[in-house]
Amino acid sequence: xxxxxxxxxxxxxxxxxxxxxxxxxxxxxxxxxxxxxxxxxxxxxxxxxxxxxxxxxxxxxxxxxxxxxxxxxxxxxxxxxxxxxxxxxxxxxxxxxxxxxxxxxxxxxxxxxxxxxxxxxxxxxxxxxxxxxxxxxxxxxxxxxxxxxxxxxxxxxxxxxxxxxxxxxxxxxxxxxxxxxxxxxxxxxxxxxxxxxxxxxxxxxxxxxxxxxxxxxxxxxxxxxxxxxxxxxxxxxxxxxxxxxxxxxxxx
Amino acid sequence: xxxxxxxxxxxxxxxxxxxxxxxxxxxxxxxxxxxxxxxxxxxxxxxxxxxxxxxxxxxxxxxxxxxxxxxxxxxxxxxxxxxxxxxxxxxxxxxxxxxxxxxxxxxxxxxxxxxxxxxxxxxxxxxxxxxxxxxxxxxxxxxxxxxxxxxxxxxxxxxxxxxxxxxxxxxxxxxxxxxxxxxxxxxxxxxxxxxxxxxxxxxxxxxxxxxxxxxxxxxxxxxxxxxxxxxxxxxxxxxxxxxxxxxxxxxxxxxxxxxxxxxxxxxxxxxxxxxxxxxxxxxxxxxxxxxxxxxxxxxxxxxxxxxxxxxxxxxxxxxxxxxxxxxxxxxxxxxxxxxxxxxxxxxxxxxxxxxxxxxxxxxxxxxxxxxxxxxxxxxxxxxxxxxxxxxxxxxxxxxxxxxxxxxxxxxxxxxxxxxxxxxxx
Numbered sequence: 277x278x279x280x281x282x283x284x285x286x287x288x289x290x291x292x293x294x295x296x297x298x299x300x301x302x303x304x305x306x307x308x309x310x311x312x313x314x315x316x317x318x319x320x321x322x323x324x325x326x327x328x329x330x331x332x333x334x335x336x337x338x339x340x341x342x343x344x345x346x347x348x349x350x351x352x353x354x355x356x357x358x359x360x361x362x363x364x365x366x367x368x369x370x371x372x373x374x375x376x377x378x379x380x381x382x383x384x385x386x387x388x389x390x391x392x393x394x395x396x397x398x399x400x401x402x403x404x405x406x407x408x409x410x411x412x413x414x415x416x417x418x419x420x421x422x423x424x425x426x427x428x429x430x431x432x433x434x435x436x437x438x439x440x441x442x443x444x445x446x447x448x449x450x451x452x453x454x455x456x457x458x459x460x461x462x463x464x465x466x467x468x469x470x471x472x473x474x475x476x477x478x479x480x481x482x483x484x485x486x487x488x489x490x491x492x493x494x495x496x497x498x499x500x501x502x503x504x505x506x507x508x509x510x511x512x513x514x515x516x517x518x519x520x521x522x523x524x525x526x527x528x
Numbered sequence: 529x530x531x532x533x534x535x536x537x538x539x540x541x542x543x544x545x546x547x548x549x550x551x552x553x554x555x556x557x558x559x560x561x562x563x564x565x566x567x568x569x570x571x572x573x574x575x576x577x578x579x580x581x582x583x584x585x586x587x588x589x590x591x592x593x594x595x596x597x598x599x600x601x602x603x604x605x606x607x608x609x610x611x612x613x614x615x616x617x618x619x620x621x622x623x624x625x626x627x628x629x630x631x632x633x634x635x636x637x638x639x640x641x642x643x644x645x646x647x648x649x650x651x652x653x654x655x656x657x658x659x660x661x662x663x664x665x666x667x668x669x670x671x672x673x674x675x676x677x678x679x680x681x682x683x684x685x686x687x688x689x690x691x692x693x694x695x696x697x698x699x700x701x702x703x704x705x706x707x708x709x710x711x712x713x714x715x716x717x718x719x720x721x722x723x724x725x726x727x728x729x730x731x732x733x734x735x736x737x738x739x740x741x742x743x744x745x746x747x748x749x750x751x752x753x754x755x756x757x758x759x760x761x762x763x764x765x766x767x768x769x770x771x772x773x774x775x776x777x778x779x780x781x782x783x784x785x786x787x788x789x790x791x792x793x794x795x796x797x798x799x800x801x802x803x804x805x806x807x808x809x810x811x812x813x814x815x816x817x818x819x820x821x822x823x824x825x826x827x828x829x830x831x832x833x834x835x836x837x838x839x840x841x842x843x844x845x846x847x848x849x850x851x852x853x854x855x856x857x858x859x860x861x862x863x864x865x866x867x868x869x870x871x872x873x874x875x876x877x878x879x880x881x882x883x884x885x886x887x888x889x890x891x892x893x894x895x896x897x898x899x900x901x902x903x904x905x906x907x908x909x910x911x912x913x914x915x916x917x918x919x920x921x922x923x924x925x926x927x928x929x930x931x932x933x934x935x936x937x938x939x940x941x942x943x944x945x946x947x948x949x950x951x952x953x
Contacts, residue, residue: 330907333899358909370904373864373895374923383918384908419922420904436908 658760
């Protein structure tokens with residue numbers, strides 16, 4: 277079993293008006309096999325948490341720590357984090373010109389595992405995973421995310437999740453922009469990865485919709501860069517009914 | 529152009545072609561604005577969907593001056609359509625000075641059946657495949673002291689000859705070469721340019737009936753070289769020219785490959801790969817002239833740019849003349865900008881004077897490789913160096929694999945690695 281531990285994390289970004297603190301002391305412990313949902317209104321810092329864990333250069337950690345089984349994640353480069361077993365399914369996956377999906381998937385798999393996958397089983401694995409996610413076979417020969425629709429990009433993120441088999445997956449608003457059918461297909465992919473790999477999941481979402489398909493063990497409500505409330509799956513149901521208003525209207 | 533419609537009205541009705549307002553059987557019924565009587569009209573003023581037409585005398589490639597005589601080309605100001613991207617100040621005088629320097633020495637390797645002769649510029653074969661299409665080319669023609677003639681004998685196959693120009697002087701010089709691929713021959717001609725030179729060059733390619741000629745021209749100069757190179761190709765009946773331009777050396781390189789079809793069934797493939805570093809100006813202007821029926825052309829140039837003031841220019845002129853029925857043509861240019869401060873200009877020009885073609889298309893894209901790409905690839909476990917290589921290699925590979933000469937493909941792979949290593953620092 278592995279543990280991803282976030283302790284009193286403070287994160288800022290540089291803006292034209294100077295430094296702005298986005299995360300104001302976030303603490304969270306995720307173990308493999310667990311699913312944590314992070315919910316909250318827009319601008320509460322959910323995506324900042326996801327990008328900071330992955331190591332996006334835009335975000336500066338001013339204090340606090342992130343550790344994976346005791347190892348200092350903040351000391352690791354972006355690629356080292358991925359090789360240590362972390363995966364970020366991005367909210368807005370970028371198009372990478374010049375690199376075919378086939379080449380990209382294989383290069384990444386080789387980097388993560390330290391050895392090149394056996395061509396025969398690999399090709400089969402890719403094909404199977406693509407079929408399960410209802411991704412057209414023709415996508416393999418296209419450049420990474422180039423010309424993919426929003427929904428297609430999200431499916432391709434989950435395809436990578438299934439193929440790379442990380443210890444911890446952070447899903448940054450994977451549900452946004454998906455129609456009901458796509459949401460179901462994508463959720464099934466996440467559930468498969470979790471069953472097969474004992475994956476720990478940090479599911480970041482604005483809406484409770486995806487939680488019908490991916491059952492959280494814990495729900496954390498994010499407000500203004502901090503966790504305002506924590507609970508089990510029932511907390512999500514309550515949010516469904518009440519919205520975020522009761523967190524936002526707390527008198528100062 | 530405007531009278532096309534008048535001529536065809538009767539015929540159109542007879543054939544029963546679909547009637548689309550503003551169109552005739554032969555294509556778009558162009559505006560009477562450019563009537564042939566107008567001083568800027570006629571052949572020199574065909575409209576194009578990307579602008580041009582009225583008021584721009586140089587708007588059709590068909591109207592471009594060609595001549596062996598320098599005097600026929602006005603002195604360049606830099607405002608001419610075909611020089612508007614070229615920094616004339618950096619041309620080393622190739623467009624205006626006497627080109628009396630020592631031309632780079634030419635060495636030959638691998639010639640089995642082909643012959644290399646040195647002849648006078650008055651030799652009948654000089655000028656048999658092309659006419660200068662700009663002032664620099666005409667200046668080179670005037671000043672070339674001699675011409676080299678490479679002949680690949682009729683019906684021979686498997687010839688692969690490498691011609692290497694090695695420059696040792698920065699005095700402005702001129703050179704001339706004629707490559708003749710005789711009927712039904714099949715060959716690969718590699719033309720390599722290394723060392724330092726300020727060179728205006730004409731190379732003619734006479735690709736005769738049924739011949740298959742692959743030309744790979746490498747501009748691998750030292751960093752101080754200045755090179756203006758006109759490649760003039762005449763493509764005969766059922767002949768096939770594959771031309772691959774690879775440019776990464778030199779301070780300024782301006783290449784103008786042009787291909788003219790002389791008989792039916794000809795095919796031209798123009799490929800190009802360029803990699804511009806800080807301060808380099810690499811320009812490729814190509815021209816495919818479809819003047820006969822049932823010919824095919826395919827153009828693909830890909831470029832990578834990095835560093836401050838790296839500048840690439842790609843202009844692709846494809847002209848499908850009225851008589852070129854059954855033409856199939858496609859041209860594309862793709863650029864990958866790796867760092868800030870680099871600039872890629874890309875202008876595809878497609879002129880179609882007949883509607884009776886199989887297909888014609890053009891495309892141009894310029895994309896940036898930025899921190900978000902890097903972050904994406906690295907977030908999948910790929911280290912930074914590998915990520916950059918992956919993108920650039922993948923991008924350029926489409927051209928590299930067209931070369932099919934293992935030594936050159938290897939050399940290019942190494943060059944790309946070296947160029948990328950320079951970015952890492």
